[in-house]
Amino acid sequence: MSVRVRYAPSPTGNQHIGGVRTALINYLFAKSKGGSFILRLEDTDRRRYSPEYVQNLYDTFKWLGFYWDEGPDIGGPVGPYVQSERFELYRKYAEDLVRMDKAYYCFCDSDRLERLRQEQIATKKDEIGYDRHCRSISKEERDRNIAEGKPHVIRLKIPLDGVTVFHDELLGNIEWKNADISPDPVLLKSDGFPTYHLANIIDDHLMEITHVMRAQEWIPSAPLHRIIYDAFGWEMPELCHLPMVLGQDGHKLSKRHGATAVNEFRKAGYLPEALINYIALLGCSYEDGRDIYSLDELVGLFKIERLNKAPAVFDYQKLEWFNGQYIRQKSDEELSVLIHPYLIEAGLRSELDTAKDQMELAAMPLVKERLKFLTDAPAIMAYLYGRLDLPPVETYLPKKADAQDAAVFLEEDTRILQEFGLDDISSVEDKFRERALEMGKKLGDLLMPLRVAITYTRVSPPLFESMKILGLGESLDRIEKSIQYLRGA
Numbered sequence: 468m469s470v471r472v473r474y475a476p477s478p479t480g481n482q483h484i485g486g487v488r489t490a491l492i493n494y495l496f497a498k499s500k501g502g503s504f505i506l507r508l509e510d511t512d513r514r515r516y517s518p519e520y521v522q523n524l525y526d527t528f529k530w531l532g533f534y535w536d537e538g539p540d541i542g543g544p545v546g547p548y549v550q551s552e553r554f555e556l557y558r559k560y561a562e563d564l565v566r567m568d569k570a571y572y573c574f575c576d577s578d579r580l581e582r583l584r585q586e587q588i589a590t591k592k593d594e595i596g597y598d599r600h601c602r603s604i605s606k607e608e609r610d611r612n613i614a615e616g617k618p619h620v621i622r623l624k625i626p627l628d629g630v631t632v633f634h635d636e637l638l639g640n641i642e643w644k645n646a647d648i649s650p651d652p653v654l655l656k657s658d659g660f661p662t663y664h665l666a667n668i669i670d671d672h673l674m675e676i677t678h679v680m681r682a683q684e685w686i687p688s689a690p691l692h693r694i695i696y697d698a699f700g701w702e703m704p705e706l707c708h709l710p711m712v713l714g715q716d717g718h719k720l721s722k723r724h725g726a727t728a729v730n731e732f733r734k735a736g737y738l739p740e741a742l743i744n745y746i747a748l749l750g751c752s753y754e755d756g757r758d759i760y761s762l763d764e765l766v767g768l769f770k771i772e773r774l775n776k777a778p779a780v781f782d783y784q785k786l787e788w789f790n791g792q793y794i795r796q797k798s799d800e801e802l803s804v805l806i807h808p809y810l811i812e813a814g815l816r817s818e819l820d821t822a823k824d825q826m827e828l829a830a831m832p833l834v835k836e837r838l839k840f841l842t843d844a845p846a847i848m849a850y851l852y853g854r855l856d857l858p859p860v861e862t863y864l865p866k867k868a869d870a871q872d873a874a875v876f877l878e879e880d881t882r883i884l885q886e887f888g889l890d891d892i893s894s895v896e897d898k899f900r901e902r903a904l905e906m907g908k909k910l911g912d913l914l915m916p917l918r919v920a921i922t923y924t925r926v927s928p929p930l931f932e933s934m935k936i937l938g939l940g941e942s943l944d945r946i947e948k949s950i951q952y953l954r955g956a
């Protein structure tokens with residue numbers, strides 16, 4: 468039987484690192500086995516549901532660049548892939564369980580349940596929860612209630628004693644006392660809505676899911692699921708509960724630690740490849756001494772045995788490092804396209820401007836090494852657009868020089884540039900070196916005012932390359948402007 472796995476988010480929030488990691492592991496496992504990766508929307512919680520979250524889900528995975536083989540937006544052989552479109556089915560299966568005496572109608576109204584709860588709290592009973600009252604009502608009472616049209620839920624019969632065992636691919640056999648399972652959980656609510664447990668299991672079964680890989684917080688649901696599978700007489704998929712992702716302080720990763728929503732990372736200038744690569748390594752070891760893997764390489768190497776049992780710690784700095792690595796792997800063409808929206812947003816250029824396109828492309832080799840995030844591009848590149856204010860005079864000054872000295876240096880720089888141009892920048896650089904020697908100055912001192920005149924800062928991308936990109940005319944204009952400025956100081 469071919470492997471079929473699913474990612475089954477509830478659209479009650481934006482996609483976050485934890486969900487994407489679950490999805491990615493499912494994807495890697497499916498693809499490593501030549502199987503299928505399915506998306507199912509578990510949208511039974513209508514109060515917290517929003518269509519925006521569904522859109523965010525689609526956008527996130529399109530951006531990340533790994534996608535499902537079957538799902539609500541692309542269809543497939545076992546749809547619909549949205550639980551709210553499958554309601555009739557759940558009712559039918561829940562009724563089957565009642566007929567098979569594995570589940571029963573409960574007519575208790577909310578008043579009775581609330582009274583029960585208060586009593587349990589008051590008497591400090593160990594067992595908090597439903598008291599199984601309707602499990603033993605007579606058939607007559609039941610039929611009368613139904614005839615009267617009394618609202619009811621359907622509850623699962625949890626065995627009263629014994630244990631339930633399930634197997635986890637990562638954690639081995641896990642045994643739960645049936646007494647520790649919530650007494651007779653609701654499968655179908657009085658409005659006909661299924662609970663998570665019922666819908667999840669019916670869907671996994673009908674969608675022929677072979678492996679359920681999900682977050683470890685779902686372990687307590689697993690014994691209950693085992694009982695439901697057994698009640699139907701269905702085979703349970705293999706289970707694999709994934710280790711948690713923690714922040715550096717050992718608490719579950721949350722907003723307190725930093726960005727957790729994928730669109731925040733996207734806005735902050737992360738590349739999807741970096742995020743995927745880093746997330747794939749969370750709690751999973753591939754080859755020693757190697758960090759950078761493409762999605763295809765990860766597929767080739769993935770094995771459940773490579774997952775760690777211990778929780779993974781999310782390290783934002785490590786992710787930053789990955790981002791820098793992936794930025795440097797981009798070709799100049801790719802990178803200039805990627806930073807484009809950020810330059811527009813910063814007001815440095817408009818959408819269509821071929822001259823700027825060319826200038827930016829030429830600037831990529833100078834900028835690439837300095838980018839940690841795509842969002843760094845506007846600040847690093849702003850000088851190329853020449854829209855900055857001239858910095859304070861001190862910025863121009865080499866050691867032991869004043870504004871007038873700096874202006875003299877700039878005049879000297881102008882002469883050299885006028886004579887030799889910028890066609891061959893390495894020989895022009897030699898001219899500057901010779902000239903510094905003649906003047907009894909350090910090359911760095913001679914170049915400092917020039918660097919500031921051209922790039923507005925003392926620490927900048929390579930100076931001669933920058934001038935070449937700006938062109939001789941623009942470079943000389945900038946120098947002239949700074950000379951005027953320093954003379955007036």
Ligand code: GLU
Binds near residue numbers: 475477509667682685
């Ligand atoms: N809808 C559940 C969730 O939001 C799915 C859990 C599971 O994978 O079984 O995580």
Ligand code: ZN
Binds near residue numbers: 572573575599600601
């Ligand atoms: Zn009841």
